[in-house]
Amino acid sequence: MKVVITGGAGFLGRRLARRVLEIGHLTAPSGASEPIDELVLFDVSEPSEAISADGVAVRTVTGDIGDRGTVFDLIDRDDISVFHLASIVSGGGERDFDLAMRVNLDGGRHLLEAVRARVGMPRFVFASSLAVFGGAAMPTSVGDATKHTPQTTYGITKAILELLVNDYTRKGYLDGRSARLPTVIVRPGKPNAAASSFVSGVIREPLNGIDFTLPVPETTSVAVLGYRAIVDGLIHLHELDGERIGDDRGVGLPSLTVTVNEMIEALRRVAGTRRLGDITVDLDPFIRDVVESWPTVCASERAAKLGFPNEQDLDEIIRYFIKDYVEE
Amino acid sequence: MKVVITGGAGFLGRRLARRVLEIGHLTAPSGASEPIDELVLFDVSEPSEAISADGVAVRTVTGDIGDRGTVFDLIDRDDISVFHLASIVSGGGERDFDLAMRVNLDGGRHLLEAVRARVGMPRFVFASSLAVFGGAAMPTSVGDATKHTPQTTYGITKAILELLVNDYTRKGYLDGRSARLPTVIVRPGKPNAAASSFVSGVIREPLNGIDFTLPVPETTSVAVLGYRAIVDGLIHLHELDGERIGDDRGVGLPSLTVTVNEMIEALRRVAGTRRLGDITVDLDPFIRDVVESWPTVCASERAAKLGFPNEQDLDEIIRYFIKDYVEE
Numbered sequence: 001m002k003v004v005i006t007g008g009a010g011f012l013g014r015r016l017a018r019r020v021l022e023i024g025h026l027t028a029p030s031g032a033s034e035p036i037d038e039l040v041l042f043d044v045s046e047p048s049e050a051i052s053a054d055g056v057a058v059r060t061v062t063g064d065i066g067d068r069g070t071v072f073d074l075i076d077r078d079d080i081s082v083f084h085l086a087s088i089v090s091g092g093g094e095r096d097f098d099l100a101m102r103v104n105l106d107g108g109r110h111l112l113e114a115v116r117a118r119v120g121m122p123r124f125v126f127a128s129s130l131a132v133f134g135g136a137a138m139p140t141s142v143g144d145a146t147k148h149t150p151q152t153t154y155g156i157t158k159a160i161l162e163l164l165v166n167d168y169t170r171k172g173y174l175d176g177r178s179a180r181l182p183t184v185i186v187r188p189g190k191p192n193a194a195a196s197s198f199v200s201g202v203i204r205e206p207l208n209g210i211d212f213t214l215p216v217p218e219t220t221s222v223a224v225l226g227y228r229a230i231v232d233g234l235i236h237l238h239e240l241d242g243e244r245i246g247d248d249r250g251v252g253l254p255s256l257t258v259t260v261n262e263m264i265e266a267l268r269r270v271a272g273t274r275r276l277g278d279i280t281v282d283l284d285p286f287i288r289d290v291v292e293s294w295p296t297v298c299a300s301e302r303a304a305k306l307g308f309p310n311e312q313d314l315d316e317i318i319r320y321f322i323k324d325y326v327e328e
Numbered sequence: 329m330k331v332v333i334t335g336g337a338g339f340l341g342r343r344l345a346r347r348v349l350e351i352g353h354l355t356a357p358s359g360a361s362e363p364i365d366e367l368v369l370f371d372v373s374e375p376s377e378a379i380s381a382d383g384v385a386v387r388t389v390t391g392d393i394g395d396r397g398t399v400f401d402l403i404d405r406d407d408i409s410v411f412h413l414a415s416i417v418s419g420g421g422e423r424d425f426d427l428a429m430r431v432n433l434d435g436g437r438h439l440l441e442a443v444r445a446r447v448g449m450p451r452f453v454f455a456s457s458l459a460v461f462g463g464a465a466m467p468t469s470v471g472d473a474t475k476h477t478p479q480t481t482y483g484i485t486k487a488i489l490e491l492l493v494n495d496y497t498r499k500g501y502l503d504g505r506s507a508r509l510p511t512v513i514v515r516p517g518k519p520n521a522a523a524s525s526f527v528s529g530v531i532r533e534p535l536n537g538i539d540f541t542l543p544v545p546e547t548t549s550v551a552v553l554g555y556r557a558i559v560d561g562l563i564h565l566h567e568l569d570g571e572r573i574g575d576d577r578g579v580g581l582p583s584l585t586v587t588v589n590e591m592i593e594a595l596r597r598v599a600g601t602r603r604l605g606d607i608t609v610d611l612d613p614f615i616r617d618v619v620e621s622w623p624t625v626c627a628s629e630r631a632a633k634l635g636f637p638n639e640q641d642l643d644e645i646i647r648y649f650i651k652d653y654v655e656e
Contacts, residue, residue, distance in 0.1 A: 097499060137576050150494075156492065160488050163487055164484065247477070248477050
């Protein structure tokens with residue numbers, strides 16, 4: 001079978017691709033577990049590293065997800081699965097509303113339509129976000145039954161795609177599932193346009209010996225999850241029996257609620273004798289406002305009941321990051 | 329100022345137009361109450377009756393709301409208000425998914441974009457529906473804080489438009505408000521493709537001496553509201569101070585929870601000595617399933633707090649209908 005990962009050049013997309021290739025098979029539209037013989041990483045730009053596996057045609061395709069023809073060309077087999085991770089991020093969506101609508105909403109619709117056009121009901125895993133929650137109506141603890149009241153255009157497009165995934169599934173056009181992701185830590189590489197960029201930055205930059213300026217107070221709470229648990233969660237969601245998910249196909253992944261201060265403390269514990277860059281605070285009201293609109297406590301009973309992988313603690317997440325990405 | 333009513337050839341659109349013309353003024357983007365000098369009824373077909381008022385240019389425009397240029401041509405002034413009622417109805421949307429997406433979703437987006445392109449923040453009142461609720465996750469009583477889990481494509485598109493109205497408002501592109509309508513009774517004229525068509529039919533047809541076949545059991549509960557209260561509610565929502573609505577711009581209108589049997593009893597009470605058509609039951613599983621996915625009990629504390637007109641009882645609703653539409 002074929003696997004398509006949109007946003008495949010991104011950090012999560014690449015990790016997901018490697019993990020999927022390591023496993024080597026997924027549940028196909030036939031209902032059976034089938035070996036993966038083709039994997040496509042789709043994104044606006046080439047990934048920074050080559051990914052390969054014996055006996056699997058791994059290709060990278062670059063293009064505009066807002067272009068219908070481009071998207072339809074990707075979905076050219078019936079024995080296919082899609083992981084839809086491509087997205088304009090939160091900060092980027094606030095700065096360019098039209099681009100967020102084109103990429104996140106129109107692009108998502110093209111992809112749903114392309115999968116619908118196949119014979120059978122391919123599985124479709126959509127990476128949604130805790131950013132679907134927010135605003136005055138948001139309760140202290142959010143969960144799978146909480147109303148979606150996003151306060152960013154990014155969050156709005158994620159909430160809309162969750163609705164569409166539900167309806168395409170209800171209609172039998174595909175077998176869709178949405179995972180609401182908390183903030184992923186620790187992202188390697190450079191800071192990006194996401195308002196949540198600092199959540200990884202405050203660990204990554206000091207570990208690389210670089211001074212880091214926090215745009216929010218140290219007391220800020222965030223709901224986070226390590227990238228290993230996120231990737232395993234996306235694959236677990238793909239493999240789940242659809243009957244167990246029910247008619248609301250969106251599942252909030254488990255997460256940890258931590259303050260920035262607790263992250264810094266864990267960093268210092270795990271870093272040991274490493275020389276860390278300094279951390280100072282210089283408030284950025286734009287980022288602070290976006291981040292404060294997000295939920296910090298997430299109930300995940302449903303995810304637990306559905307067998308999603310448990311998250312490690314902060315120290316373990318940081319240790320993995322050092323092992324995976326920080327040069328010794 | 330100018331008022332545009334989409335779905336203006338429909339029953340509610342025409343009643344709303346007449347009521348708006350009767351009042352003669354609305355709150356304009358300037359913040360002041362301004363006299364209405366132009367009113368456009370937009371729909372796919374001409375309304376069945378002419379509507380006019382002294383000193384107001386009343387026009388009907390027919391066209392496809394899925395065509396961007398057509399929609400932009402409608403919104404040609406800055407001092408404008410829009411009531412967006414046009415929609416593929418529930419049963420129609422189940423039968424033609426693509427048409428529902430084109431009219432309800434694409435059409436709604438064109439309209440939001442056209443209003444956004446104006447200077448200032450025109451008010452935009454969107455007629456949403458209780459059909460945004462449904463499915464296994466739906467609580468017995470639904471309200472403004474209940475998650476939207478629609479089980480029809482119609483409901484999905486309504487939920488999506490509510491999200492978009494919230495975001496366009498948050499961004500300052502327009503001043504949007506959404507009213508979640510229960511089933512409107514008593515619709516005059518012929519039965520239509522809405523799965524809820526029988527709710528009016530079971531009163532209207534017997535009153536007109538026509539036998540009526542119920543597609544659902546008499547014990548079926550529905551949440552209903554008379555058309556006078558719906559129209560007054562839409563205008564009240566338009567006039568409300570936006571600050572009072574807050575960041576979630578969707579408000580559930582008040583409604584009555586009644587069984588079909590209670591409606592028939594009220595009909596017999598109010599009809600007095602009139603000769604009524606017979607009512608028989610012939611179950612239609614398609615309609616029954618759609619209707620059973622809808623909520624029947626709706627909390628409306630927020631609507632009450634915001635001063636929405638209270639609903640009359642069933643007898644009064646039927647008396648109004650006889651006065652307005654049934655020939656003596």
